[in-house]
Amino acid sequence: MSNPPSPASLRPATGKLGILLPGMGAVATTFIAGVLAVRKGLALPIGSLTQMGSIRLGQRTEHRNPFLRDFVPLSAVQDLVFGGWDIYEDNCYQAARKAGVLSPDLLESVREDLEAIRPMPAVFDPGFVSRISGPNVKPSTSKRALVEALMEDMRQFKQREGCDRLVMIWCGSTERYLPPGAVHESLEALERAIDQDHPDLPPGMLYAYAALRLGIPYANGAPNLSCDVPALVELARKTGAPLAGKDFKTGQTLMKTIVAPGLKARSLGISGWFSTNILGNRDGEVLDDPDNFRSKEVSKLGVLEQILEPERHPELYGELYHKVRIEYYPPRGDNKEGWDNIDITGWLGYPMQIKIDFLCRDSILAAPLVLDLALFLDLAARAGMSGVQEWLSFYFKSPQTAPGLYAQHDVFIQREKLMNTLRHLMGETLITHLGLEYYSDEPAQNA
Ligand SMILES: NC(=O)c1ccc[n+]([C@@H]2O[C@H](COP(=O)([O-])OP(=O)(O)OC[C@H]3O[C@@H](n4cnc5c(N)ncnc54)[C@H](O)[C@@H]3O)[C@@H](O)[C@H]2O)c1
Numbered sequence: 001m002s003n004p005p006s007p008a009s010l011r012p013a014t015g016k017l018g019i020l021l022p023g024m025g026a027v028a029t030t031f032i033a034g035v036l037a038v039r040k041g042l043a044l045p046i047g048s049l050t051q052m053g054s055i056r057l058g059q060r061t062e063h064r065n066p067f068l069r070d071f072v073p074l075s076a077v078q079d080l081v082f083g084g085w086d087i088y089e090d091n092c093y094q095a096a097r098k099a100g101v102l103s104p105d106l107l108e109s110v111r112e113d114l115e116a117i118r119p120m121p122a123v124f125d126p127g128f129v130s131r132i133s134g135p136n137v138k139p140s141t142s143k144r145a146l147v148e149a150l151m152e153d154m155r156q157f158k159q160r161e162g163c164d165r166l167v168m169i170w171c172g173s174t175e176r177y178l179p180p181g182a183v184h185e186s187l188e189a190l191e192r193a194i195d196q197d198h199p200d201l202p203p204g205m206l207y208a209y210a211a212l213r214l215g216i217p218y219a220n221g222a223p224n225l226s227c228d229v230p231a232l233v234e235l236a237r238k239t240g241a242p243l244a245g246k247d248f249k250t251g252q253t254l255m256k257t258i259v260a261p262g263l264k265a266r267s268l269g270i271s272g273w274f275s276t277n278i279l280g281n282r283d284g285e286v287l288d289d290p291d292n293f294r295s296k297e298v299s300k301l302g303v304l305e306q307i308l309e310p311e312r313h314p315e316l317y318g319e320l321y322h323k324v325r326i327e328y329y330p331p332r333g334d335n336k337e338g339w340d341n342i343d344i345t346g347w348l349g350y351p352m353q354i355k356i357d358f359l360c361r362d363s364i365l366a367a368p369l370v371l372d373l374a375l376f377l378d379l380a381a382r383a384g385m386s387g388v389q390e391w392l393s394f395y396f397k398s399p400q401t402a403p404g405l406y407a408q409h410d411v412f413i414q415r416e417k418l419m420n421t422l423r424h425l426m427g428e429t430l431i432t433h434l435g436l437e438y439y440s441d442e443p444a445q446n447a
Contacts, residue, residue, distance in 0.1 A: 009384070010073060010379075010382055010425065011382040013073050013074055013079070013379075014164060015162075015163070015164025015165070016079050016081050016162060016163045017079055017080055017166070017167065017375075018080075018083060018157060018166040018167075019080055019082050019083075019166075019169065019370075019374045020083050020166055020169075021083070021084035021085075021168070021169055021170075021370075022085045022122070022170050022171065022203075022204075023084070023172025023173060024086040024090075024092060024117075024119045025095065025099060025171065025172075025173070025282055025283070026334055026362070027171045027221065027363045027367060028084060028095075028171040029095045029099055030096070030102060030363040030364065031363075031366075031368075032114065033092070033096050033102055033106065033107060033110055034102075034368075035077055035080060035371060036110035036113050036114065037110055038051070038077055039077050040110065042109055043106070045077070045368060047364075047367070047368035047369075048368035048372055049372050050069055050074055050375045050376065051371070052067075053067070054066060054068065055067075055071055055422060056419075056431065057071075058429070060435075060438070061438075068422070071422065071426060072422050072425065073379070073382075074375045074378075074379055075375055077371075080374075081163060082117055083120070083157045084117075084171075085120045085122040085123070085150075086134070087122045087132065087133070087135075088134040088136055089134070089135060091117060091118045091119075092115070092117040092118075092119075093107060093111050094115075095119075096114060099281065099334065101333075101334045101363045119136060120153050121136050121137055121138045122136060122138065123137075123146045123149075123150060123203045123206055123207065124203055125140075125202060125203050127176075127199075128202040128224075129173045130292065131285055131288070131289055132286065142197055143195075143197050143201055143206060144194050144195055147194060147206050147210050147213075150206065150211075151210045151213060151214055154166060154168075154210065154216065165378055165381065166216045167216060167374045167377050167378050167381075168207065168211040168216055168218045169219045169373055169374055170207060170219070170220045170226055171221050173282070173283065174222045174223055174224055174287060174292050175204050175292070176202075176224075176291040176295065177224075177291060177294035177295040178200060178202060178295075183198050183200050183231075184205075184230065185229075185231060186230060187231045187234040190209070190231035190235075194209070202224065202225070202226075204222070204224050204225070204226040205229070205232070209232060209235065211241070212227070212232055212235045212236045213235065215239040215240055216241060217241050217242045217377035217380065217381050218241065219243065219245060219374075219377055219392070220244075220246040221246075221247065222295075223246055223295040223298065223300075226245060227243045227245055228245050228246055228400045230403070236387050237386050239386075240381070240384070241381065242381055242385050242387065242389045243377075243387065243388060243389065243400070244373065244389045244392040244396070244399075244400060245399075245400045246398050246399075246400060247396055248365075248395060248397070249394075249411075250360075250362060250366050250369070251277070251336055251338050251362060251365055252275050252300075252338040252340065253300055253397045254365070255338070255358055257303055259340075259354070259356070260304055260308060261411070261413075264308055268316070268344050268346055269316040269344060269345035269349070270304075270308065270342060270344050270345070271320060271321065271344070272320065272321040272322075272341070272343035273304060273320065273321070273322045273341075274340070274341045275300075275323070275324045275325070275338065276324075276325040276327065277325065277326045277339075278329035278332055278336065279326060279327070279329065279332060279336040279362065280331055280332040280333045280334070280335075281334040281363075284328040284330075285330075287326050293326060298398075300324045300397060301322060301324060302398060302409070303409040304322050305322075306406055306407060307409050307410050308320065316345075334363050334364075335359070335360075335361050335362075336358075336361070338356075338360060339356070339357055340354075340355070340356040340358075341354075342354040342355075342356070376392055377389065379425075388400050390405075390417070391420075392418065393408055393414050394411065394414035
């Protein structure tokens, strides 16, 4: 990540911001319909830090707590326009009705605007996403031609909608697990692989490449590799585009990264953590295939290791057994139920148990993240910050970091990192929470 400039050189958020979404299923349509409803004053953007959150500035005695949207120059929801790609031809109203997340009444109130948003033909490869197929797909010529076609889509969208700037957030299905390889190691290798139609270039990576080539900020909401390879970080740095990923942190993993830091903070032991979900939407169907689930499993399993540091605390976490399951169960649709059984140990090793039963709504939790990521990535671009934006790890299950750097999963550390980045961007002093000055005669700092 390049160094952020001073507030004076932060370009203002003028004009329209186009949000491009590869994958216009449950999450994308819940996001778009939600923003349209918020715009009309029909509902509140709950769960969105950019719309509802505030930030403390300076001394506790100063009582400066502006809303984030008043503190940093973000695009207003009125200035957002939406576009995207999907393998199905349904417009956003039809897709949202099929996803069944939002009530028919709410969708009816924004129907006209939703119907006007029709997905562009997708770049799709059934070798990377099984169990779905659709007609709205670009003819499979060469990978280079597909990338060129995507870039042309973006240019035309920008012109047609009169956008000042664009951002892209991947909301497509989870692609099968693919370990990073030699073709992803450098931009030169990746360019060559595109020209040679190399099989290790899934559509998710081609969309990311196309966006970053045009200097368009990119975030990956799914767990597949996409932009999390050295070649695309190199490209982003070259074109001045910020990027972030991967896999939206929503239901069970959000809970995990809230609860685990709390238990660790009190030096309570954990011997087992079993998580299972039932989920009946299309995402659940795709994840029912073991190859697709493998991407998700890798993304979900990493969080406890990093938070608990078993190697540093073998008596507390050395024996931890961590298992994650997702079961496809159609009757529940998007309304997932996630169970966690946590076996913990207290004073003198006495065992206790915690049970969490989270009756959540997958896309309701994910939609505000799409909004925040789009607005913050656009802010980063206007601030001249390119490459990996680790300060946005707050939003991800498997945050992308600089090479060799472990990811921070503790949601409270992630939040502080985000807030301090915003303070830094706006020329405010960072908050350390030390606070000694409140109890001494020394001049006050920022605690
Ligand atoms: N909802 C959550 O809480 C949550 C959390 C973390 C990650 N995710 C991820 O977000 C993604 C979207 O979730 P969802 O519930 O909206 O799924 P969904 O199945 O409803 O929507 C995904 C859409 O992507 C489309 N698609 C697949 N490949 C495509 C391609 N190459 N180009 C264009 N479109 C393509 C599909 O046709 C589908 O309409 C999934 O990968 C999911 O794993 C969701």
